[in-house]
Amino acid sequence: MSEPEPLPEMGESEGLRREVSVWGSYMWGFADVGADTYVALGLVMAYAAGATSLAFGLAGIVYILIGLAYTELAATYPVAGGGQYFAARGLGDFWGFVAGSALLLDYTIDIALFSAACAGYVNFFLPYLFGVDVRDFVIQVGPFQNVEYIWLVETLFLILLLIGLNMRGIRESSLLNEVIGVVVIATEVGLVLFGFVAAWRPEVFAFQWRFEFPNLRNFMYGTSLAIISFVGLESISQAAQETRRPATIVPRTSIALIFTVFLFATAFSTLGLGMDLPPEGEATQPWEILGLHQDNPVAVLAHAIPYIGIIAGPLAAFLGALILLISANSGVMSASRLTYSMSRFHFISEWFNEVHPKYRTPTRTIIVFSTIAIVQAMLASLTGPRTLDTLGNMYAFGASTGYLLVFLALIRLRFTDPFSPRPYKVPFNIRVRRRGQVYEFPLLAILGTIGIGGILAMVVLTHEIGRIAGPAWVLACFAYYAWYRRRKGLPVLGTVRRDWEAQQQEVLQEAEEFDLLERYRAALTARDRAMTESEK
Numbered sequence: 001m002s003e004p005e006p007l008p009e010m011g012e013s014e015g016l017r018r019e020v021s022v023w024g025s026y027m028w029g030f031a032d033v034g035a036d037t038y039v040a041l042g043l044v045m046a047y048a049a050g051a052t053s054l055a056f057g058l059a060g061i062v063y064i065l066i067g068l069a070y071t072e073l074a075a076t077y078p079v080a081g082g083g084q085y086f087a088a089r090g091l092g093d094f095w096g097f098v099a100g101s102a103l104l105l106d107y108t109i110d111i112a113l114f115s116a117a118c119a120g121y122v123n124f125f126l127p128y129l130f131g132v133d134v135r136d137f138v139i140q141v142g143p144f145q146n147v148e149y150i151w152l153v154e155t156l157f158l159i160l161l162l163i164g165l166n167m168r169g170i171r172e173s174s175l176l177n178e179v180i181g182v183v184v185i186a187t188e189v190g191l192v193l194f195g196f197v198a199a200w201r202p203e204v205f206a207f208q209w210r211f212e213f214p215n216l217r218n219f220m221y222g223t224s225l226a227i228i229s230f231v232g233l234e235s236i237s238q239a240a241q242e243t244r245r246p247a248t249i250v251p252r253t254s255i256a257l258i259f260t261v262f263l264f265a266t267a268f269s270t271l272g273l274g275m276d277l278p279p280e281g282e283a284t285q286p287w288e289i290l291g292l293h294q295d296n297p298v299a300v301l302a303h304a305i306p307y308i309g310i311i312a313g314p315l316a317a318f319l320g321a322l323i324l325l326i327s328a329n330s331g332v333m334s335a336s337r338l339t340y341s342m343s344r345f346h347f348i349s350e351w352f353n354e355v356h357p358k359y360r361t362p363t364r365t366i367i368v369f370s371t372i373a374i375v376q377a378m379l380a381s382l383t384g385p386r387t388l389d390t391l392g393n394m395y396a397f398g399a400s401t402g403y404l405l406v407f408l409a410l411i412r413l414r415f416t417d418p419f420s421p422r423p424y425k426v427p428f429n430i431r432v433r434r435r436g437q438v439y440e441f442p443l444l445a446i447l448g449t450i451g452i453g454g455i456l457a458m459v460v461l462t463h464e465i466g467r468i469a470g471p472a473w474v475l476a477c478f479a480y481y482a483w484y485r486r487r488k489g490l491p492v493l494g495t496v497r498r499d500w501e502a503q504q505q506e507v508l509q510e511a512e513e514f515d516l517l518e519r520y521r522a523a524l525t526a527r528d529r530a531m532t533e534s535e536k
Helices: 022-033 036-076 083-091 093-129 149-167 174-198 202-211 216-230 234-242 246-273 286-292 297-303 309-344 363-381 384-416 443-462 466-488 500-510 514-535
Strands: 139-141 144-147 429-434 437-442
Touching (some): 022 174, 036 093, 036 202, 036 286, 036 297, 036 384, 036 443, 083 309, 083 384, 093 466, 144 384, 149 309, 149 363, 174 246, 174 309, 202 246, 216 246, 216 443, 246 286, 246 297, 309 363, 363 384, 384 437, 384 443, 443 466, 500 514
């Protein structure tokens, strides 16, 4: 075991100033998570059929548990790094690296998936403007069958655009995020309310539930894809180091975001199953029609609402494209934050964090991981109409793997670090006394572990691409990790010893959480006094 490494400064020297407010923190998260329903609705409908609402509901319950776990951990440890940091602190370097590699997979898929979805919503306008459907432009040569090349070109263009913008340091402003978020939320509320009043028919919904229920495999597949609607909680924990008074703000914004997204996901799926949509070819049921429009399902749904559809459809498509582009851009930025945190733990080389001499941006990270996203988009396009489905496979694997490790880290940190003040705790805890110390065992974390473990099992059992490509990604990353750690003379499967207590005090000091800092120091003093007395 090596000696404790010196801790880098965690304040303004890192360029992470605490300027994010309550509303800014909420919208930071909504810009990520709020975009997910625009992608997941059509994917889940295509498989879960009449049970789509149930699929979203089950995945949503697991998501709520995940959200509560992230809320506790981000409020307790308000530093950049998210799930990778929590896993490293709770489970050790190896598992912290596994969590980080799974999340890096998600961020690269985030870039590819949301760029493709953004292009899909842009393509909603093509039949009205030019009288063409992008799905009519396909390549059918040799192994390249049904490749929708116009859609692919649009996707690659958007990724290249994001690379250029981020290399120059141009990123969406917090104010722009907040304005767009308000408009999107208001639009979604209007669509849901007006849709249920003017278009939803309970008998149609009941018919779907009774006669259009999927088989078990398709239901499992759809449920595992539904977790896509709820990916993005990392954004709030990544922003915790830039949030004012995180002990107060993070719990408020996280819980508000959790239930906002859950309500929208279940509401849109229930609304879609109960509307009479115009049939398309052999597709006559609502779930079949929305399943055909995996590239822009919310716009198709909005367009079918009586009276307002002529305006609501294009508006939903425009806002969907905009928020999806912002979400894709967040993948570029989040990858740089995550690689920075991983390099500090010596999981990857500091080479990734070199900045451009002129623009002062992490160009290496931007280019490397955005290029990986380009490759992913091109490979996924070979599956033709299943492009988003293929990317969703990988997205679900990375998310469920990372979330599983976060639950395990939460449970272990309750025992290894009972002294850090927890401004918010996952509810329903059992007090356990061990060696004179009282610990609070989180029952909901056990349920969450079982739930997300079940979703990961569904991914492995039903996702032909995800169960191969996902583990292959993690293994490839581990090969690099093993090489790098050996080169640095660090343990591959072991953990470098760190002074977590000093770092926690530094974090609370820098966050101006002086009350929590006093409580933490008092708890450590009481522990040291008890240890001294027991040794006498």
